[in-house]
Amino acid sequence: MRQGEAQPAGKxxxxxxxxxxxxxxxxTWAVCLFFLLLTGLQIFNAHPALYVGQQSGFEFDNSILKIGAVNTEAGPRGRTTVLGQTFDTTALGLGMSGNAERPTFTAFPGAVTIPSYRDLGTGRVVHFFFGWVFVATMLVWFVASFVNGHIRRDIVPRGSDIRGLPGDIAGHARFRFQHERSYGPLQKLTYFTVFFILFPLIVASGLTMSPGINAAAPWMLDLFGGRQTARTIHFLVMLALVAFFIVHVVMVVAAGPINQMRSMITGWYRTSAITPTIPKDQP
Structure with a gap:
């Protein structure tokens, strides 16, 4: 069925x-982000701590996040320290995973890393490969979306979108969705944040950690306040993208997965039925 044909009642x-x-x-982004996340956790396991500034501490501790394991009276336990606050994260598999007979002492368990065993070299190769595929895809999307008007029409919020944002947030909180041609205010603001802030930021912070890029563009180190700060920003943006993915999937399921998936596979989307209005001068 195509636009202009008779549609089912109520739709x-x-x-x-x-x-x-x-x-x-x-x-393409979905595939890239999957491999980037799991290989990124493999790379993080090589030094499971984050810092702010130009350097990490060896004779001093200036970490803002540290994941590891400690010996206790009850045996080894996973421990995560965030801004000086320490938590037992054994149950989450952070710092220690596996069973008591054969524990594994890594920040993140092998179930969420690529490869599943300790292999920093392979993790870096796969991470960089999909990183460049991600960048190329981002450039293709920006050019195509600028030419076909997708950015102007569906991504950049307008004044009316900002004014309608509170009502749209309330509607999403009650799982009441309007299936229309254009994105709603909350969708626009979210996608604008992802495409114009989070995506460029995770790419730029990743490049800042590269010695080759540091030699060619040393100003990036000053921009991010040092390689260690860039690494921390890279990690935090990753967490933000994971949170976006989880919420995105929940909203797809809540709004009608068949309709949403059809839209992203075939391009065709079922809109909400238009409710007829009665003129005020009629009973």
């Missing part, structure tokens, strides 16, 4: 909502 027409460029880059 709006099908519209062509997502271009092929949006769909291809969307799924």
């Amino acid at each position: 709006g027409p099908l519209i062509y909502r997502q271009s092929v460029w949006t769909r291809v880059t969307h799924w």
Whole structure:
């Protein structure tokens, strides 16, 4: 069924909502972020601590996050320290995983790293490969979305979107969704944040950790306040993207997974039915 044809009762027409460029880059990003996350955790395991500033501490401790294991009277336990506050994270698999007979002492367990065993070299190679695929996909999306008007129409919030944001947030909180041609205020603000802030920030902070980039563009170290700060920002943006992914999946399921998935696979999207209004001069 296509736009203009008769539609089922209670449902709006099908519209062509997502271009092929949006769909291809969307799924390419999904694959890239999966491998980047799991290889990034493998790389983090090589030195499971984060700092702010130009250097990490050896004779002094200036970490803001540290994940490891300690010996206790009850045996080894996973321990995570955040801003000086220490937590037992054995149950989460942070710092220590596996069973008591064969424990594994890594910040993140092998179940969420690529490779699943300690292999920093392979993790870095796979991470850099998908990192450059991610960057290339981002450039393709920006050019295509600028040309076809996707950025102007669906991503950049307007004044009316800002004014309608509180009501849209309330609607999402009650799981009441409007299926329309354009994105709602909350969608626009979220996607704008992801595409124009989080994506560029995670790429730039990742490049700042590269010695080759440091030699070619030393100003990036000053921009981020040092390689250790860039590493911390990189990690925090990763957490923000993971949170976005979880909320994104929840919203897709709540708003109708079949309709949402069809939109991102075929481009066609079922809109909400238009409710007829009665003129005020009629009973």
